[in-house]
Amino acid sequence: MAPKKGFEVAIIGGGIAGLTLAIALHHRGVKVVIYEQAAHFAEIGAGVSFTPNAVAAMQHCHPEVHAAFEKIRTGNLWPSKKNVWFDYHDGYHAKKHETFAFSITSSLGQAGVHRARYLDELVKLLPGECARFGKRLEGWERNARTGRWRVRFEDGSEATADAIIGCDGIKSKVRQLLYGDHPCSHPTFTHKYAYRALATMDDAIKAVGEEKAKNSCMHMGPGGHMLTFPVNHGQTLNIVAFHTTQSDWPDYNKLTRPATREDALRDFANYGPDVTNLLKLCQPSLDVWAIFHLGDHPVPEYAKGSICLVGDAAHATSPHHGAGAGFCIEDSAVLSDLLADERVRTQSDIETAFAVYDSVRRERGNWLVQSSQHIGNCYEWIGEGVGEDFGRVEREIRTRNGVIADVDVEGMCREAVGVLRGRLGGDEGARL
Ligand SMILES: Cc1cc2nc3c(=O)[nH]c(=O)nc-3n(C[C@H](O)[C@H](O)[C@H](O)COP(=O)(O)OP(=O)(O)OC[C@H]3O[C@@H](n4cnc5c(N)ncnc54)[C@H](O)[C@@H]3O)c2cc1C
Incomplete structure (x- = not known):
């Protein structure tokens, strides 16, 4: 114009x-x-x-x-999950695949x-x-x-x-x-960093089964969480795994540092099979992303x-x-x-x-x-006043997502x- x-x-x-x-x-x-x-x-x-x-x-x-x-x-691939933003799972205690905790929905679902x-x-x-x-x-x-x-x-x-x-x-x-x-x-460094990876949908299905691969999931755990959602019209699964650390970030001038798949598996040792199976799909060498903020x-x-x-x-x-x-x-x-x-x-x-x-x-x-x-x-x-109480976690998410979306x-x-x-x-x- x-x-x-x-x-x-x-x-x-x-x-x-x-x-x-x-x-x-x-x-x-x-x-x-x-x-x-x-x-x-x-x-x-x-x-x-x-x-x-x-x-x-x-x-x-x-x-x-x-x-x-x-x-x-790309949204969730199952029509029944159209309005699901994330299905939240206990990614830590469960040693089998029955991990569902609660579901957060929105008018848009996952996009x-x-x-x-x-x-x-x-x-x-x-x-x-x-x-x-x-x-x-x-x-x-x-x-x-x-x-x-x-x-x-x-x-x-x-x-x-x-x-x-x-x-x-x-x-x-x-x-x-x-x-x-x-x-x-x-x-400043939030004392969280993230491993990011993209996996083919076929590999993801083998790792966690069809429901969790084709639809967005948040796998919760102590001092770490992993989120996944499909991208590229369902051909690829986006994986982001966050870990909380007591250490400082080594180099303020860099937002990433090189790491290995083994580092990721070490950070998520003792987590359930969904989390560890997905981490095994990461490349042998990958970048870790520091999470900085203005908080x-x-x-x-x-x-x-x-x-x-x-x-x-x-x-x-x-x-x-x-x-x-x-x-x-x-x-x-x-x-x-x-x-x-x-x-x-x-x-x-x-x-x-x-x-x-x-x-x-x-x-x-x-x-x-x-x-x-x-x-x-x-x-x-580790949320203040929330802890491991899933009812409270869910309430916090619903209230705050409302402020963002509505x-x-x-x-x-x-x-x-x-x-x-x-x-x-x-x-x-x-x-x-
Ligand atoms: C792991 C991770 C996952 C995320 N997931 C989501 C999500 O699912 N949904 C969501 O809404 N947000 C998400 N975010 C946040 C989102 O990515 C950012 O809020 C957003 O991309 C910021 O966009 P921006 O344009 O402000 O900055 P940037 O995307 O950082 O762009 C800044 C641009 O400025 C250029 N630049 C920098 N310095 C100079 C300079 N001196 N001169 C000229 N150019 C310069 C850079 O090259 C760059 O192109 C995520 C962030 C991270 C780290």
Whole structure:
């Protein structure tokens, strides 16, 4: 769509947050360029699942963002499990396959995609000129006269923009530049790490039987849990096994470290056969993923002036609610409506739009970070006041999933625009 606005937005980072935001802005007539450090849009080969609020946000960003998801999503393969989000199992005590504890359902059920494939589909929705690659953010300066930003990249190149939006993930450089010595510049290790693997569906069926391979399962245990759900239209099973450790993460600068299948089996020693049989399907050498988050030091404000933070850059969360990516898309829905509003024309209007985005999104984003850490502990029977009581674990999940899923995304966007209009009023300000 031809730009309707006189200002230009630089998005740093092209993950799920950066791409959905860029698509939503581009199709609302806002000039936008993504600056991505990688040589092309790329993602780790892993699965990501979405909840009903995420789907509503996709639809709001642009119907094609939702259509891309529908094209590649995989649900549970048995019709009787259509609305099951996860079947929860005792993955530890049971030495046979009778392990069922309870089931959590939702209107969407389980909806997983292969992340790399979803990004591939999203990229198609953005004209080539809206993305520049090999652009790793280094710093910025503001022109005191025009208020425009000169953005510097590590390859020595520069770009200019009226506003900068950090979609650069958990270790966001934009956040570091904004907050300097504040502890939110550096997310902390949650003392959980994860083994991730993809197994063929045939192998998975041999390991755990058809019901548990073809439908999403959460295998709980003391200090560890494993989740599985089908992706690639049921040809592949996505496996993520979390382990809680007392140790620190060896290298803050790296989110992964090499490990072996034996390491995984050692971490889950004494677990039931479902967990250990699935771990045996992992490659002999695999990466362990450190789970970092902003739970210890939340970001004080998601925006300062004409710079703002979206997605993990703003509210990097552990993945135990399966909602981090969905919240990225909620952010994109709200922020794109604000920036596209007809009253937003000047730098000062953009700053107001960013301040409204902060006021609408921060409480919910920061809540997710805290709640996710708690619920991950509940899956591992170390949740405060919950322990190994499955009735309590189930209640915690139901209540918190309700907060995540039962949100009126359209209403949230409308409310944000209402607040913006209230703040901007009829004051035209100094136009760009
Ligand atoms: C094990 C695991 C499982 C998960 N499962 C789920 C799930 O099932 N459901 C769910 O909703 N969420 C899940 N999440 C969370 C979800 O993956 C994240 O919340 C989401 O992907 C964050 O997207 P983002 O775009 O904010 O950041 P990212 O995906 O991290 O993208 C950031 C982008 O910025 C680029 N970048 C970084 N620094 C710079 C720089 N200086 N200059 C330029 N570019 C830069 C990076 O290359 C990258 O492309 C999971 C997370 C983990 C770790």
